[in-house]
Amino acid sequence: MSPVIAVLLMGVAPAWAQQNPADLGARLLKEPAVRAAVAAARADEPATIAEQIEICEVEAPPFKEQKRAELYARKFRALGLQNVRIDAEGNVLGERPGTAPRPHLVFSAHLDTVFPEGTDVTVKRDGPRLAAPGIGDDCRGLTVVLAVVRALNAAKVQTPGPITFVGTVGEEGLGDLRGVKYLFNEGLKGRIDRFVSVDGTGLGAANVAVGSLRYRITVKGPGGHSYGAFGMSNPIHALGRIIASVAEFDVPREPKTTFNVGRIGGGTSVNSIPFEAWAEVDMRSADPASLQSLDARFHQAVDRAVAEEDARWGQRVLSVDKALVGNRPAGQSPPDSAIVRTAISVSRALDLPLVLDEGSTDSNIPMSLGIPAITINGGGRGQRAHSLDETFDTTDSWQGTVRAVLLAIALTQP
Numbered sequence: 377m378s379p380v381i382a383v384l385l386m387g388v389a390p391a392w393a394q395q396n397p398a399d400l401g402a403r404l405l406k407e408p409a410v411r412a413a414v415a416a417a418r419a420d421e422p423a424t425i426a427e428q429i430e431i432c433e434v435e436a437p438p439f440k441e442q443k444r445a446e447l448y449a450r451k452f453r454a455l456g457l458q459n460v461r462i463d464a465e466g467n468v469l470g471e472r473p474g475t476a477p478r479p480h481l482v483f484s485a486h487l488d489t490v491f492p493e494g495t496d497v498t499v500k501r502d503g504p505r506l507a508a509p510g511i512g513d514d515c516r517g518l519t520v521v522l523a524v525v526r527a528l529n530a531a532k533v534q535t536p537g538p539i540t541f542v543g544t545v546g547e548e549g550l551g552d553l554r555g556v557k558y559l560f561n562e563g564l565k566g567r568i569d570r571f572v573s574v575d576g577t578g579l580g581a582a583n584v585a586v587g588s589l590r591y592r593i594t595v596k597g598p599g600g601h602s603y604g605a606f607g608m609s610n611p612i613h614a615l616g617r618i619i620a621s622v623a624e625f626d627v628p629r630e631p632k633t634t635f636n637v638g639r640i641g642g643g644t645s646v647n648s649i650p651f652e653a654w655a656e657v658d659m660r661s662a663d664p665a666s667l668q669s670l671d672a673r674f675h676q677a678v679d680r681a682v683a684e685e686d687a688r689w690g691q692r693v694l695s696v697d698k699a700l701v702g703n704r705p706a707g708q709s710p711p712d713s714a715i716v717r718t719a720i721s722v723s724r725a726l727d728l729p730l731v732l733d734e735g736s737t738d739s740n741i742p743m744s745l746g747i748p749a750i751t752i753n754g755g756g757r758g759q760r761a762h763s764l765d766e767t768f769d770t771t772d773s774w775q776g777t778v779r780a781v782l783l784a785i786a787l788t789q790p
């Protein structure tokens with residue numbers, strides 16, 4: 377592609393943002409190929425559910441998603457996606473070209489679960505109900521992504537913009553969104569125009585990304601005998617001062633902003649001044665500014681508490697390490713943004729409800745970067761996600777699949 381054409385195409389995105397896509401879903405549904413794709417997805421739902429079971433039965437523990445990633449890559453290849461690969465972070469990617477290089481849509485779900493290696497992931501089926509750890513979160517999303525490719529192929533839909541289909545790693549917990557961070561910061565940096573994550577069950581969508589910062593604070597000192605060395609700064613006392621300050625933080629109720637000291641530890645015996653104490657702290661907000669302000673106060677509180685403990689004994693012996701162990705940036709796709717209006721129009725065209733909500737998902741990264749993004753649920757009804765008793769009710773789950781198909785087509789429009 378010549379640079380001139382590339383520049384012209386890049387001019388397309390703002391036009392999309394300004395036009396009103398309120399009737400986009402209905403307009404697209406008038407096209408025979410689009411209608412055929414939607415019908416194919418609905419008819420294919422039994423195969424989609426069978427595939428959901430198959431994927432779920434290949435475990436994908438945190439930081440060990442490889443086995444499931446390889447299965448997913450094989451499925452991408454079997455569906456005819458191009459340039460199928462597993463990138464340096466472990467994400468699986470496959471491309472379906474459009475008639476033009478932009479807008480480039482990334483349509484994804486996450487490979488990882490919260491369950492450790494060796495968890496029994498055999499799916500038990502009881503009528504419409506499936507039970508297994510990870511069956512909904514996010515085997516449903518992974519399956520819906522594949523169903524979208526299958527439906528587009530079945531109806532020979534030629535989308536204007538290309539779609540890269542992705543299975544991401546590290547969405548859960550300490551994975552800290554490492555897969556999607558790699559996509560936006562390295563692998564596909566500067567090349568993603570729109571982003572969809574299919575995550576969770578039901579028919580909702582998340583357009584607000586709740587940000588979180590997580591720290592592991594470690595206070596260290598020389599330590600000594602509780603009687604013999606009395607008069608020495610005490611890391612656990614310093615930690616107590618830190619926790620007392622955190623507990624008094626004033627945070628806004630709206631936008632909801634929260635803090636929590638979730639774990640503490642340290643010390644070796646009741647009659648020793650400890651040489652180490654630690655705490656794990658979680659802070660969240662949907663509002664980037666509120667999260668930033670809370671973070672600044674947290675750093676001050678830690679430093680002040682440690683200094684106070686040292687000052688209490690007239691010493692300077694304590695050190696503190698503030699290790700950032702989790703960083704999910706906040707952001708949002710505003711309710712009147714083109715991507716949210718598109719999702720609403722698609723749901724409306726299919727006569728499905730769409731309730732907007734907050735979430736902490738792969739979409740946090742594009743939302744924090746100002747790139748249009750939304751997380752949609754994959755249909756069906758899930759219960760007890762993140763527990764060993766997780767279930768997924770397949771009743772009318774096709775609704776989630778057909779909505780994903782139509783949304784994918786809609787988001788490739790210039």
Ligand SMILES: [Zn+2]
Nearest residue numbers: 513514575576
């Ligand atoms: Zn999930």
